[in-house]
Every structure is written in structure tokens, then in C-alpha cells.
Amino acid sequence: MTNFSRKFTSLLESMKSSNFIMEDDADGTKKERSGLFGDRTSTGKSQSRSDRKEQRLEDRFDKKGDDKFLVRAYIKAVELLKDQVLATRIDIFNTIKNKLAGAKYGDPILRSADTLLALMINLKINAEKLAKEEGSRLEPIKNAEDIKTYKSLYAENEKEYEELKKKWNEAKLKEQNEQPVLAANQKIEKSLNIAKKYFTEAQTEFGANFAQFVQKKGEEKKEEVKKDDSSTATGLTTTLKERDDVYTGTDGDLVKEVKKLIYNKFRKYATLKNSSDWKAVYKNWPTVTGSLRTNTANVIKAVKKGSATDYPDLASDKTGDITPKFLEILRGIKEGLSYNTSKIVSFESFMKNRISEAFDEEAAGTVLSKASTKKSKSSSSSSSGKSSVPSEPATPFKTKEDGNKFREWVNKKYPDWAKENNLDASGSENNTYIRKAYAQYGQEYNKATSTPEVKKMDGKQMNNLLAKIKEYSKKVELQLTTGSGEPVILFYTGKVYGHIYNNYMVSYVNTEGGKKVWWGTYNSEKEFVSFGSGKHFNLKSVVLCSITEGLTMTKEESEKAAKADELLAKMSDMIVAKFGDTSFWKPFKGTFNDDEDAAVAAFSKWYGSKIEDAYYNPAINRIKQLPTSKAKENLMKNVSNTSDRFQFDKLINKLYGSTSNDTYKWTIYKSNGTSKSYNVDTDF
């Protein structure tokens, strides 16, 4: 009520007790009548101004003892009720606008108020029409049907209004009730943080002053006895470091165990098996020694690097040391309590504790190559995401199925080669094994299976592409694959890199928090790269390595974002079409000037049934479910923080003709950062 204008307050004042009459009931007793004849405000206060209004309204349309139906009094009563509805509507609108208690649940009630308002206006117009046609007083007998209808309509509208007010009050109360819940949570949260602060300070000081009692993480304390969970679990009490003399006793046994475990679990990976380090360590297999020298350390480094994706604990361990953690992982035993961090391991990490099947050979090979040949390229920064030069170009296979068909073909036609080169009949469509096979047998396979020849860029085209990319980024190099010497363009930034191959295949790799690889195809005409799940990014974004987030979303999340795009676009198209549908607006034109109120009511109903629950709400729900990402950030512009986003209330206000400009414009923001604007002329 605080938002009412003086005029509305005055109007509401005028309603107080104005309809408060007593009538004889069937049993002859005096009884208060409710509804139209009752006291809407129930204040019962006697105020001079109200009293005066009351006097003026004594000529009410069915005044007791009068045998006429007074249409003008009826119109006045309808108008007063309409003003009440309008006042409530304004209250709801302002509450939503100012985000006061009730705003959260206000939208549908606002629409109900709009509809009811339209009904009241319509009723008033029809009553005025009636007054013109039949005069200001209706004969009870002659116009019995009309009188009954009008009385009944008034009563129903009044009832609807009472229900609407009740719902609105409940909604406000509901949100008011919720706020204390959040406020109380803040108290709990604050107190919990204070407690944690004390604990953290205590732990920090304890660690600083009584370091001898605190377990150290990883490599911080060299050669120191480790008493964390891993040490107790593995029986390894020290971190075994690289040294010239051979470990003996228990430590020697542990080194041997590690070597055996590595052999058994990782010998299937050619990158490791073919390295000079591996050959040196396992030259007398199955006999292994307790030595932990450079070769063994390099093999351990490679295993750690290759397993880092599945075991983030290993990602930061660049050493060739045998740590309790490494031994624990190698043994594949399940995690227990992580005493170092005083945390209970998460269920996810609990379940994930298995030896990786997704061993990253390329990463492992990088370590081995650097370690054993000592020929790392000076231009390659070890701290960046730059990769080693690929040995073979990427395959043209876009799906695993296509890759498997080729794998099967090679395994069938060249079983010896497949066996010797560890090419399984199923697997990745673009790892080193299949690439090597494709370089060897790709052409033959294409001919045998009538697969169209793979399109390749020639040297000139590659140079042109390189020049174009260099306009976008300086972190670009033209390389030649080490195996077949084919040109490949490397682009990199920070921990992200990728290659554009001469067969238009594009790899995009993010090494942050574990290596992830995406494969795409470069479209030279449109200058974009298409990745799986229908994701397209322009070449510039790709080579600037700024698309990780867009690629990171799961298929389901991408589908959600795409669906939200689709729903919002479809919704907008439908609204535009509706405003172009003259037959829809025709009933509201002409007869009594343009009937905006009825039009609003009809449009609100159409919107509620055809748009809101079918398009708008599903789109918004999907947007809110998306993980934090650029796509979500883009889509959220349809929800908040943009003045030109679609807002039903603004459209309705335009439809009411409450602004000088009748065109309502809005913009739909899509997940890929693009946007589309729509507009409708609300002056139907």
C-alpha cells in the first residue's frame, strides 16, 4: 500500500465502509451482506471524508427499497473496484521492480492482476454501453437477465480480486519468511568461519613452531621420514630419491617393486617401451635392481606425467622420486584418509582410484625425450603448454566409429604390422598409433573402401594460412611432423596449444589440471573450426587459445545451452508473429476505441499458455542449470543485467500504451555470444 499514489489512496479511502449495508435476511433478522454489498476493507472506521463519500454513494445501483437497477451507481462501483485492482497491480509491479519481499513470486500474480483489470475495464465499458442503450435505470422485470448477469459478474470479479489479494499477501509473506532463513544461515556461516579461522591459525602456528610433529607434503622435507597416510599405507617411510649407489634392504625391495609394477602396467605403451631409458632399466627383465639412477628416474617421471590426467596428485610431481603417494597410486590401492590435508577423500576420488587406462603417451614421451636425448628445442618453453612436434599428421577420422573401422581393416589386412605397432582393433580415432597406421596405410584404405581422398592443403596454402594466423597471434610456428615430414602449424598460449594439420584437422589441447584434447576440422572458406557436438569457433579464437571454456562443457550442457538458444529464439519469433496476426487483435479494435485492456488480457492468456511454460521458463531453467561458463554468462543476459532483454512486463506496458513509443524492442542473447534483436509494434 505504501506505493499507492495519493489518488489511489483516496479512492481506497472512499471504499471504506461505503458499501456497508444491512439487509433483512429471510428469517427477518438484520444481517451484513458481503461481496459487493460488504465492507471490503473491514476497517469500520468512521472518517469524515469517507462519510461524505458514503453519502454521495447512497444512490447505489440497488439501493434498498429502490425498485430500479441504477447503472451509473453500478459503473461507479465497478470503477472503484477496478481502481483497487489497479492499485494492487501497481503495488505488485513496484515490488517486483524494487525487489521487495514478494518480488520473487510476483510475476504470475501481476499477470493475473492485468487480466482482472482488463475484465473490470471491459465490464465498465459494457455497463456504459448498457446505460446508453437502456438508460440509467433498468427495470427489474424487463431487464431481469441483464441485472442478474451484471450483478453476478461484479461479484465474481470481486471474488477474484479478493483471492488475488490473498495470493499476493501470501507471496509477500512467503518471501518475508524466507529471508529470515537466509539471515539465520548467515549467522551460522559467520560463526562457522570464525571457528575455522581459529583452527586455521592454530594449525598454521602449530606447523610453524612444531614442524617436527607435522607431516610434510611431498618433497618439502628431503629425505625426511614421512608419516602421512601414504607412508603408513605403502610401508614406504622415506621418499626414495635418485642416487648413484644402489638401494638395499627394504628400500631396495621397494625400488624393485616399483620397477616391476611399472613394467607390468605400462609396458604396453610404445612411447615408454621404445625409449632408451626403459631399455636400460629393463635390459635384464625379469631381473631388476634396487638402483634408482637417471634412467629409472626418467621412466618414473614419464609414468607420472602420463598418469597426471587421472591422478592430479602426480601432476605437480616433476621428480623421478619414489614417493609414498606415487607408490600408493602405482599399486592401485584405494585411498583412505588423507592425513596431510585432514580431509576425508571425496566419493568421486575414492571411486576413481584405479590405474589409468587413459595414459597420456604424448606427455610421457615428452618427458622421456627430454630426459634421454637432452635435445629439447630451445624455442619450446617447458612452462608453456607447447607440445612436442607430432610424429605423424592427424587422421581425418571424425568419430571413434570411423577410426575403429580403419583399425579393424589394418588389423585384418596387416595383422603383423598391427601387432608389432600395438594397433588395437578399437580405440582413439586420433592417437599416435592410429596416426602412424594411417600414415602407412591411409591411402590404401581409402582406395579399398572407396573413401574419398582426403583433401590436403599444399605448401602455398599452408603458408597463407600461417600468415593469416600470425596476424592473430605471434605464438605460432610452422613445424614438420617428425615421421613423415608433413607441415603442421603449432599455436600456443600458456598451458593451451594445438596443431592445424595440412588435412584440415585441428587439435586443441589444454594441459591445465590434466591434459584434455579436442579434435576439430578447419573450414578454410568460413574460417572457423568445427569441433564435436556442433561447436564452431572462429579461427582467431582457436589460435588465441580462448575457446577452452566453450569446449569444456559436456555434451548435455552444450545441448542445454543450444536448447535455451532455440527456445528463446522460437519464443521471440512467435511473439513477433502474434503481433502480426491481425485476426488476433481484431476483436479489440474499433468498437470502443482500441480496447487495450482486453487485448492485454487476451495476450497475457496466450503468453501464459503458449510461451511462458513452453518456451520462456524452460529456457531460463536451462540457463540457470548451466555450469559457470562463457555460454552461461552470455545466456544470463537474457535473465538479468541487460535493459534490452525480453521482459513481459515491459511489453505489457507498451501494449497498454503507457509510453509515447509503441514499439517494443528486445534482444535475445545466445550462448555463443551473438545476439538477435526483435521488435513489435504494440499499437495493434
Next chain:
Amino acid sequence: MNNRRLEYNPLFESITDSARRYETISEQTTVDKTKYAVEYARRIIETCYSQYLYFLNSVPDETKKNELIAELDKFLADQAKQPMIDFKTFFDAMISNIENIITQISSIQSIRNLENFSKLQEIFKKVEQGKDELKDVTFVEYTKQYATEYTSDDVKKAVGTFVKFSSEALIQSLAKKV
């Protein structure tokens, strides 16, 4: 409604539909409160438990440490026998455990002989302050706010799950020692 003078048919049905949307309001409030109650119960006991583990791991005397681990093991195992555990019971027990671990560490002679033992007492005062904050403010606010919910089956189940999981993890950890 079908009066010849009323060409426009009012849309009461739409209003009724709108009104129906509010029927679930009270139900949602209950669900939300229970959700918060479970979440805070979990965070409070996790804070207690992680604090306890930190100092448990810092006990320098292996014999004493093993005794305490065995106590924790038994405590968790006993609790884990119940599918649902009362939040207050578990919270009180964890607070008591924290008090106990501080007393135990402080009573170790080799620690008492340390030159900077007074510093340790200062540190343990902070632990006491943290513990008191949890006990006197966090717990009080929590049980006041979620007076009904904190004794609900949802919260009991959440505490039960936490204990069961912690117990399993501890058993595995102990098994690995062998």
C-alpha cells in the same frame, strides 16, 4: 457469462491457473529448510572431524597416537552401526574428542619438556576458541534456526553417511599399515 452485451469473454480460467502455482509454496519452504539443515550439519561435523584429525596426526608419541586412532576407530565403528545418527550426539562426541586430543598432546612429557611449550599452550587456546565458537555459537544458532529439522531423519541420515564413510576410510588407512 454469455450475455449478448458482453462480447468479450472474461478469462477466469487463466486466473485460476495462476493461483494454482502458489499451492506449492509452503512445501518448497520445508524442503529448502531441510536442505540447509543437512548441509550445515555436514559442514559443522566435518569441521570438527578435520580438526581432530589434524592434531591426531600430530601426536608425536606413536604409542599414544595408535591408542587414539584405535579409539577413533572404535568410536566411528560404533556410530556407523546405526544407519542414522543424532546430530547433537555426534557433535558433542566430536567436541569431546577435540578436547581430549588437546589434553593428550599437552600431557606428553616430551612435549611438555619443549622450550616453546608455552607457545603450544597459546596455540591450543586458539583451538579452544574455535571449539567454543562451534559449540556455543555455531551449534546454538544452527539448532535454533533448524529446531525441527536438525533432529529430522534427513540430517540423521547425512550424519550416518558421513560417519560410515569416515569409518571405512579409516579402516582402509589402518589396513594399509600392515
